[in-house]
Amino acid sequence: MLSSAKEYYEGVFQLLKKHHAWFRCVIPLIASENVPSPAVREAIITDFGNRYAEGWPGRRVYAGCTYIDQVELLCIELAKKLFNAEFVDVRPISGVVANLAVYTAFAEPGDYMLALSIPSGGHISMGKKKLGGTAGAVHGLNVEYLALNHQELNVDVDETIRIVEELVKTGKTPKLVMFGGSVLPFPHPVKEMEGYFHNLGATVVYDAAHVAGLIAGGTFQDPLREGADVVTLSTHKTLPGPQHGMILSLEKHAERIKRATFPGVVSNHHLQNVAGVAVALAEMLEFGRKYAKQVIRNAKALGQALYERGFKVLAEHKGFTESHVLLIDITEYGDGGKIEKELEKANIIINRNLLPWDIREGRHYMNPGGIRLGTSETTRLGMKEKQMEEIAEFIKRVIVDKESTEKVKEDVVEFRKNFQKVHFCFEKLRDAYEYIEIK
Ligand code: DSN
Numbered sequence: 001m002l003s004s005a006k007e008y009y010e011g012v013f014q015l016l017k018k019h020h021a022w023f024r025c026v027i028p029l030i031a032s033e034n035v036p037s038p039a040v041r042e043a044i045i046t047d048f049g050n051r052y053a054e055g056w057p058g059r060r061v062y063a064g065c066t067y068i069d070q071v072e073l074l075c076i077e078l079a080k081k082l083f084n085a086e087f088v089d090v091r092p093i094s095g096v097v098a099n100l101a102v103y104t105a106f107a108e109p110g111d112y113m114l115a116l117s118i119p120s121g122g123h124i125s126m127g128k129k130k131l132g133g134t135a136g137a138v139h140g141l142n143v144e145y146l147a148l149n150h151q152e153l154n155v156d157v158d159e160t161i162r163i164v165e166e167l168v169k170t171g172k173t174p175k176l177v178m179f180g181g182s183v184l185p186f187p188h189p190v191k192e193m194e195g196y197f198h199n200l201g202a203t204v205v206y207d208a209a210h211v212a213g214l215i216a217g218g219t220f221q222d223p224l225r226e227g228a229d230v231v232t233l234s235t236h237k238t239l240p241g242p243q244h245g246m247i248l249s250l251e252k253h254a255e256r257i258k259r260a261t262f263p264g265v266v267s268n269h270h271l272q273n274v275a276g277v278a279v280a281l282a283e284m285l286e287f288g289r290k291y292a293k294q295v296i297r298n299a300k301a302l303g304q305a306l307y308e309r310g311f312k313v314l315a316e317h318k319g320f321t322e323s324h325v326l327l328i329d330i331t332e333y334g335d336g337g338k339i340e341k342e343l344e345k346a347n348i349i350i351n352r353n354l355l356p357w358d359i360r361e362g363r364h365y366m367n368p369g370g371i372r373l374g375t376s377e378t379t380r381l382g383m384k385e386k387q388m389e390e391i392a393e394f395i396k397r398v399i400v401d402k403e404s405t406e407k408v409k410e411d412v413v414e415f416r417k418n419f420q421k422v423h424f425c426f427e428k429l430r431d432a433y434e435y436i437e438i439k
Contacts, residue, residue: 020435024420025413026347027391028381031210031325031374032182034240035381035432037283037425040276044242045438049272054262068271075278082216082281082288083231085224085248090277091261091269092245095209095234096125100134101247102230103176105260106203109140111175112167114202116155118365119354120148121183123207135178144174150356153315153327154186155179157193164200173200179223180207180232183353183372185314185321187221194227205230211323212246213238213376216284217292220323229253235273238295238324238376240424241280244273287424291379295324298375301385302326305392310400314355326373329355333399335367345405346398347412348391381419381432390415 002008028035036044048068054061057069057076072090079088092098107113113135116122127133128143135141144167147159167173177197179188194204206223212233214220223231231248235241247257262269284291303320307313312329313320320326330339336352343350353372354365363369378387394412397403420431430436 017435020433022347023433024431025416026349027394027412027416028377029348029350029373029375029391031351031372031376032237033374034213034236034238034376035422036236036240036242036276036280037422037427038430038434039283039425039427040240040242040279041430041436043275043279044272045436046272046275048275049270051271052268053271054267054269056258056262068274071275071278072271075274075281078278078281078285079246079248082284083224083248084222085231086251087249087254087257089247089257089261090244090274091266092232092247093266093270093273094243094245095123095207095232096134096245097265098232098234098245098247099123099125099178099207100138101257101260101265102205102232103135103139103141104264105253105256106205106230107139107141107175111141112172113141113143113176113178114146114160114164114174115143115178116148116181117145119359120145120356121153121181122178123182123209126178126181126207141176142172144172146177146179148356151315152186152318153183153356155188155193157189160193161196164196168200174202176205177202178205178207179228180205180209180211182210183325183327184210185323185325185327186318187322190221190223190228191226198227203230204228205232207232209234210237210325213240213284213288214292214295214323216281217288217290217295219289219292219296224248224250230257235277235280237374238292239280239284240291240376240380240422242273242276244270244277246277283425286426291424294384295376295379296322297385298379298383298388299324299326299373301388302373302375302392305389306395309392309396311396324374324376324379327353327355328371328373329369330371330399331369335363336369336371337367339371339399342398342405343395346394346408347416348394348398348408378419380422380424382421382423383419387415387419 115126129136
């Protein structure tokens with residue numbers, strides 16, 4: 001227990017420094033995380049973080065926005081180029097807030113929405129009221145599920161249409177359909193289904209939080225070209241920016257979205273992060289195609305290497321993934337919660353994940369049957385297929401061979417020494433996890 005203010009004060013900085021020192025030595029495989037460039041880090045510690053804007057550039061609620069407005073317009077321009085979008089709102093402060101803005105713009109409480117369930121790869125922001133999900137508990141939507149084909153790890157088109165037909169018969173015609181989510185190894189059937197949903201009068205939304213960097217890099221499906229009306233995203237998963245959100249859409253939806261964002265779900269919009277996103281988007285414009293290709297190559301290589309070592313990596317018949325993410329059934333070796341902890345002891349950072357059939361089999365999110373791995377951050381650190389093979393071997397040594405985690409950790413620390421810089425960015429002066437002292 002600390003006592004004086006100075007002890008608490010110093011305690012915080014000691015912990016921050018320990019975290020930075022630790023992350024220099026880990027293998028970061030959490031699919032929703034990434035490491036921003038030193039340039040992004042510079043942008044997010046500027047005075048922009050102490051200012052208010054509110055409203056649209058040029059029509060702000062506050063004075064002092066001369067440069068803030070210009071940066072926000074650059075950010076919008078970059079996003080329009082990268083995503084080929086008619087309209088962009090960079091004010092949502094996260095992916096959840098972007099989704100909430102879209103619910104607010106396109107549906108009333110009590111309306112029906114279709115999305116994947118959480119065990120099937122949906123996100124909590126698409127969840128039912130009884131689960132405390134944003135769609136149900138905050139906006140009052142009735143959430144029904146898109147069907148998932150467990151073998152294909154993708155939306156089952158025929159089964160989903162059967163479910164929707166039943167809903168329509170009972171007066172529950174969906175107002176919104178939400179594709180995308182948090183486990184998104186394969187492109188969703190937006191093109192195949194948009195006509196069906198539009199005929200019902202529904203708005204077609206795509207949550208690209210996980211795959212935004214791959215879409216920007218031209219290596220994943222392009223939902224706006226496939227018929228989606230709106231795309232929501234967070235800016236820090238495969239897209240390597242700071243933590244923030246964004247909405248892309250057709251021009252005809254611009255006014256509804258603007259109003260739903262402000263004054264609907266955002267007051268100030270974390271202006272330092274808008275600047276950080278602009279920097280990350282400029283980096284993506286220059287390096288995004290190479291980066292996104294390598295992320296996917298690495299994910300496939302890691303899937304193959306783990307599979308060859310006996311792991312049940314799902315969707316083997318389709319090459320495991322077309323994105324950055326892999327889902328592994330780990331039940332042969334324990335549960336996802338236990339495995340996550342064991343790997344962390346060896347400096348391998350992954351997260352446990354529900355498998356689509358876990359709830360049916362009585363497994364819970366604390367101790368699910370799966371683990372989820374992503375390759376965005378290791379790719380940013382300059383790792384390629386060869387390193388994916390080495391990572392798979394480290395994972396096997398912990399989980400299958402049950403080697404001492406201390407011994408594996410020593411080898412992981414040694415392995416990480418050669419990967420300290422962020423790649424796919426203009427400047428590499430600072431190390432990826434360097435602690436920057438300015439006080
Ligand atoms: N829950 C996050 C994920 O890990 O996918 C997304 O917000």
